[in-house]
Amino acid sequence: MAELQKEDLKIAHSRWRGVTYTKVVSKFPERKARFEGSSGIEVEPLYTPFDTENTDYLENIGYPGEFPFTRGVQPTMYRGRFWTMRQYAGFATAEESNRRYKYLLDQGQTGLSVAFDLPTQIGYDSDNALSLGEVGKVGVAIDSLADMEILFGGIPLDKVSTSMTINAPASVLLAMYIAVAEKQGVTADQLDGTIQNDILKEYAARGTYIFPPKPSMRLITNIFEYCSKSVPKWNTISISGYHIREAGATAVQEVAFTLADGIAYVQAAVDAGLAVDDFAPRLSFFFNAHNDLFEEVAKFRAARRLWAKVMRDRFGAKNPKSMMLRFHTQTAGCTLTAQQPDNNVVRVAMQALAAVLGGTQSLHTNSRDEALALPSQDSVRIALRTQQIIAYESGVADTVDPMAGSYYVESLTDKIEAAAAGYIKRIDEMGGAAAAIERGFIQNEIEESAYKYQMELESSDRVVVGLNKFQITEAPPKGLLKVDPAVGEQQRAKLAALRGRRDGAAVGVALDALRQAASGSDNLMPYIIDAVKAYATLGEICDTLRGVFGEYKPQAAY
Amino acid sequence: MDKKIRVLVAKPGLDGHDRGAKVVARALRDAGMEVIYTGLRQTPDQIVATAIQEDVDAIAMSILSGAHGYLFPRVMELLAERGVDDILVIGGGIIPEEDIPALKECGIAEIFGPGTLTSDTVRFIRENVKK
Numbered sequence: 294m295a296e297l298q299k300e301d302l303k304i305a306h307s308r309w310r311g312v313t314y315t316k317v318v319s320k321f322p323e324r325k326a327r328f329e330g331s332s333g334i335e336v337e338p339l340y341t342p343f344d345t346e347n348t349d350y351l352e353n354i355g356y357p358g359e360f361p362f363t364r365g366v367q368p369t370m371y372r373g374r375f376w377t378m379r380q381y382a383g384f385a386t387a388e389e390s391n392r393r394y395k396y397l398l399d400q401g402q403t404g405l406s407v408a409f410d411l412p413t414q415i416g417y418d419s420d421n422a423l424s425l426g427e428v429g430k431v432g433v434a435i436d437s438l439a440d441m442e443i444l445f446g447g448i449p450l451d452k453v454s455t456s457m458t459i460n461a462p463a464s465v466l467l468a469m470y471i472a473v474a475e476k477q478g479v480t481a482d483q484l485d486g487t488i489q490n491d492i493l494k495e496y497a498a499r500g501t502y503i504f505p506p507k508p509s510m511r512l513i514t515n516i517f518e519y520c521s522k523s524v525p526k527w528n529t530i531s532i533s534g535y536h537i538r539e540a541g542a543t544a545v546q547e548v549a550f551t552l553a554d555g556i557a558y559v560q561a562a563v564d565a566g567l568a569v570d571d572f573a574p575r576l577s578f579f580f581n582a583h584n585d586l587f588e589e590v591a592k593f594r595a596a597r598r599l600w601a602k603v604m605r606d607r608f609g610a611k612n613p614k615s616m617m618l619r620f621h622t623q624t625a626g627c628t629l630t631a632q633q634p635d636n637n638v639v640r641v642a643m644q645a646l647a648a649v650l651g652g653t654q655s656l657h658t659n660s661r662d663e664a665l666a667l668p669s670q671d672s673v674r675i676a677l678r679t680q681q682i683i684a685y686e687s688g689v690a691d692t693v694d695p696m697a698g699s700y701y702v703e704s705l706t707d708k709i710e711a712a713a714a715g716y717i718k719r720i721d722e723m724g725g726a727a728a729a730i731e732r733g734f735i736q737n738e739i740e741e742s743a744y745k746y747q748m749e750l751e752s753s754d755r756v757v758v759g760l761n762k763f764q765i766t767e768a769p770p771k772g773l774l775k776v777d778p779a780v781g782e783q784q785r786a787k788l789a790a791l792r793g794r795r796d797g798a799a800v801g802v803a804l805d806a807l808r809q810a811a812s813g814s815d816n817l818m819p820y821i822i823d824a825v826k827a828y829a830t831l832g833e834i835c836d837t838l839r840g841v842f843g844e845y846k847p848q849a850a851y
Numbered sequence: 852m853d854k855k856i857r858v859l860v861a862k863p864g865l866d867g868h869d870r871g872a873k874v875v876a877r878a879l880r881d882a883g884m885e886v887i888y889t890g891l892r893q894t895p896d897q898i899v900a901t902a903i904q905e906d907v908d909a910i911a912m913s914i915l916s917g918a919h920g921y922l923f924p925r926v927m928e929l930l931a932e933r934g935v936d937d938i939l940v941i942g943g944g945i946i947p948e949e950d951i952p953a954l955k956e957c958g959i960a961e962i963f964g965p966g967t968l969t970s971d972t973v974r975f976i977r978e979n980v981k982k
Contacts (some may be wrong), residue, residue, distance in 0.1 A: 411865035411916055423894065426921025427865050500867020500891045540870050627870070631945075631965040664965045666947050667917070740873055747874045751968050760966045769948035776917060847890060 306341055314338065330588040331742075332545035334708050340700035348703060353598065357693045359613070361601040363594050363706070364694040365652040366617040371690035376648075377655035378680045379456060379621065383408035383433035384667055385780045387443035390433040394448060396670065400677060404486075405448070406456040406657060408432030409466070414501045416462045416835030419784040429780035431667070432458075436788050437830045441469040442476065451479040455486035456531070456621065456655075461503035463490035464512050465834050468822040471524065487528035487577055487621070490516060493554040493726050494533045496845070497735045498540040503835060506727050508842035512817065513558060514565045517572040519818035528577040530558060531621060537735075538581035539627045541743020544592045545709055547581060549716030550726070550735050552600055556717070557726040559608055569608045573615035582644035582651075583625045589644070590696050591705035593620070593651030599710050599717075622648035623657040629664040633759035634770060637661040642679050649683055650696050656680055666773040788830065795828040803827040804837050811841040856884045856980055857907040861898045862891050863926065866916035871943060875911060878969035879976070895925040902930075902938055908980040910938055911972070915945035924957040931958075937982045941975065943967065 328336040337344075348354065355361055358368030367373060380397055382405075383390045394405050409432040412424035418436050419428045428434050435441060445455075450473065459466045467488050471481050492509040495502040502509070513530065520529045534542075534551030542550065555576065562572055580596070582589050600618040604610040624644035629637045638661050645658050658676040660668030668676070684690055696702045723729045730736065749755035756762045803824040810820045824834050860876040862869055869891060876888045887905050889898065902910050914922060923942050930938065942954065943963040951962050960979055963972055 411918075415865055417865075423865065423892075426918035426925075427916060430917035431866070495867070500869060501865075539868075541874075664945065666945065740877075743870050743874055744877050747878075747969065751970060757966075773947055773949075775947075778920065 302342065306343065309339075330544065330585050330705075331583065331746075332543040332588070332709070332712060334545070334588075334705065334712070340704055342700060344700045344704040348707065353707075354697060354703070360605065360616060361598040362617055363598045364697055366597070366619055366654070368693075370652060370693040371649070371684070372693065375684045375690060376653055376680075377404045377454065378402055378677060378684075379404040379406045379655045379657055380673055380677055381406040381408050381456075381458065381623070381657050382673065384410075384431075384774070385429040385433065385776050386783060387433055387435065387440045391444055391446055391448070393670070394444075397673070397677070398448070398453065400674060401681065402677060404454045404456060404655065407444070407458065409457070409459055410434045411501070413466075413831060414459060414461065416465075416503045416831060416839075418788060418830050418832030419781065420788055421832060425781070428784050429776050434780070434784045435466065435469070435831060436784065437791055437828050438469050438472055438825050439787070439791050439828060441466075441473045445470075445473050445477075449479070450474045450477055451483045453485075456489075457486070458489050460489050460492055460495050460499075460501055461509065462831060462835055463488045464516055464818060464821050465825065465831055467516065467524075467527075468818065468825040471822060472826050481524045482526070484524055485526045487531050488516070489533060489579070490530040491533045491554065491579075493557060493730060494536050494551075496847070497537065497550065497554075497730045498542075498739060499536040502845045504838065504842040505845045506731075508811075508838070509845075510558075510561045510727075511565075514562045514567065515816045515818055517562050517575075518565070518567060518816055520575065521567070521571050525575075527575065529572065529575045531577050531579040532558065533579040535579050535581045535623055537739060538583065538625065540739050541627075541746060542739045543742050544583065544585070544588050545712040546716065546738060546742060548592055548596045548599065548709060549713040549720075550739075551578065551580070552596065552603065552713065553717050553720045553726040553729070553735075555600065556603060556607070559604075560725065563608065569604075569610050570612040570615050573604060573608070573610055574612060574617075577654075578618055578620035580620050580622050580648075580653075581625050582622050582648040582653075584628055584640065584644065586643060586647050586650075587696075587699075587702055587705060588709075589647035590651045591702050591709050593622075593648070593653065594694075594696075594702070594706045595710035595713065596620075597652070598706070599713060619654045621655040621657070622651075622653040624648070624659045626659050626663055628757075629659060629661070630757060630760050631664040632767065633765065634661045634665060636759050637664070638675055638679065641676060642683070645679055645683055646687075646689065649689055652694060662770065662773060665770055667776065669772055669774045671772070791828060791830075799827040800824070800829045800833070804829055804833060807834065808837050808841060811838055856909065856976060857905065858884050858886050858909045858911055858976065859898070859902050859905060859907045860886055860888045861893050861901075861910060861912045862889065862914075863893050863895060863898060863912055863922040864914055864916055864918045865892055866914060866918070867891055868915050869913070871915075872911075872913040875913070875943070875969055875972060879911075879973060882973040884973075884976070895922055895929050898926055899929040899933060899935075903933060903935060907938060908982055909976050910940045911976075912940070912942045913944045914942070917945070919944065919946050919954065920950060923954050923959055927958045939976065939980050941972070943972075
């Protein structure tokens with residue numbers, strides 16, 4: 294901007310603020326004394342070129358596909374191809390989930406996303422006493438390779454990419470996936486997909502852990518190493534802010550805690566002797582898309598820039614792919630209301646728009662009935678159609694990073710980045726993410742934000758349409774999906790039959806070898822793959838590891 | 852001075868989503884109650900044992916995994932087996948409307964679904980504790 298022109302703008306700006314704006318505000322006060330986003334960053338009435346004048350375009354914004362990737366990780370973004378439309382699904386048995394996957398693929402979905410039930414996520418077989426009441430409820434029950442064979446029956450694993458939401462036993466489920474592919478004649482180097490494999494956020498926000506942090510980190514770095522050699526297209530981790538946000542974190546906290554976890558994984562792998570550029574290109578992220586459209590877009594842009602700097606400056610990465618923050622997004626389940634559930638379709642559409650404007654690589658849109666039950670088939674279809682309408686009809690995918698240069702969005706991107714970097718510094722001073730979680734710092738910060746949000750809701754400082762304003766009297770919703778309680782019984786019967794027909798001696802040999810390897814320092818993946826192929830169950834494999842590693846016990850609550 | 856109401860906030864089952872449980876626990880404490888929060892993955896046996904040992908006036912359980920149909924009634928059975936009938940038991944979480952009658956039938960006093968104000972939970976406990 295030329296100096297003279299800048300002077301003129303400054304004069305015009307102070308006149309507008311001092312006269313035009315002030316005059317109106319004195320007569321007609323604004324709706325709130327202070328406007329702010331989820332992270333407490335104040336929202337000004339107006340943003341102008343002065344809010345971005347100190348930004349060095351090349352250093353901080355740059356070009357898509359180039360450092361610092363603020364404008365996106367690919368040069369063409371959605372002009373090349375749309376994001377992957379990936380609806381998270383799975384319930385009841387492998388047979389039923391397999392039918393749902395085939396339906397979704399027929400409807401134009403381009404990737405699978407597998408939800409596992411809680412016993413599977415915590416490494417218990419369906420016949421464990423702790424599994425009672427939980428089998429097949431929030432996802433599909435997988436006890437052994439036999440279930441995985443059914444789950445992916447008739448689905449060509451060299452053609453679809455599969456995301457699996459599995460953390461503590463991620464190594465076991467990945468081993469099963471590799472084994473199923475092999476039976477289909479698909480080699481491991483053809484496999485494309487993601488395992489979530491993010492244990493730190495389990496301790497901090499989601500609670501689905503098995504082992505203590507140290508052996509958990511070892512399993513994760515074993516997977517990084519194994520995949521870098523044998524499953525090169527696989528995303529070995531999806532470092533997840535989603536659950537941190539769902540647990541109540543703000544946008545800034547979501548970026549900060551997720552990237553702090555990411556730093557811990559990279560550090561662990563480097564400490565284990567891996568070269569950063571060998572594994573970092575396969576790291577991926579998972580974020581939430583909440584309600585505040587501009588704050589969310591800025592959040593994604595800030596996260597990309599911050600990660601690029603961390604990887605270059607802190608870890609000395611040389612490969613640009615190591616610096617790219619690629620991410621999956623899911624719309625915010627916690628914003629959905631059980632009241633007037635159709636309103637959720639609109640919320641999800643706006644959140645999905647934020648994800649697309651923010652440059653996501655894949656997207657899950659929540660279904661309108663998720664505050665009531667698992668989504669019905671009709672609801673899932675509307676959620677998928679929402680993505681398709683944004684992609685094909687809205688035009689927002691036709692140019693790269695269309696929000697760039699918005700004075701507001703650029704200013705917010707800077708502020709979110711700075712605030713998140715401040716948190717990461719504090720976490721570094723505590724000794725990193727694992728130490729910050731151990732002392733309860735991250736959990737407490739999230740809890741504070743969750744409570745503040747709830748109190749704002751109760752005082753109606755925060756309006757949720759249909760919940761604390763514009764309420765109506767409603768009849769109970771119909772057509773909710775219900776998992777047949779017989780699923781638990783069926784699953785237990787299948788498991789008993791499997792135990793009867795498999796080669797018990799081979800299972801014993803494989804588990805013994807795994808136990809020995811776990812006590813030493815070998816990479817555990819080959820041992821887990823052998824055990825899986827012998828039809829050792831998930832529970833048996835995890836019990837073997839529990840025997841060596843022990844179990845994580847959180848500090849007593851209060 | 853009145854004795855403080857003691858409430859056990861519990862997460863039965865394997866589900867780790869405890870945002871609701873923690874928010875409720877804090878709201879009850881802010882309302883002047885004594886709150887014991889068990890943390891995650893409590894079996895019905897553990898919940899009942901803790902409730903008796905801590906001599907609570909109320910148990911508030913939270914579930915959103917869909918396992919309420921098994922776990923809530925199991926807690927009521929175990930309370931009955933131990934001869935406890937003076938503890939108010941309430942539940943919350945993602946619980947379909949159509950499941951509520953059966954849960955009330957087995958003795959759960961009230962179910963608080965998504966969007967419940969914590970002030971409503973506080974008031975309900977105050978008005979309905981049995982001892």
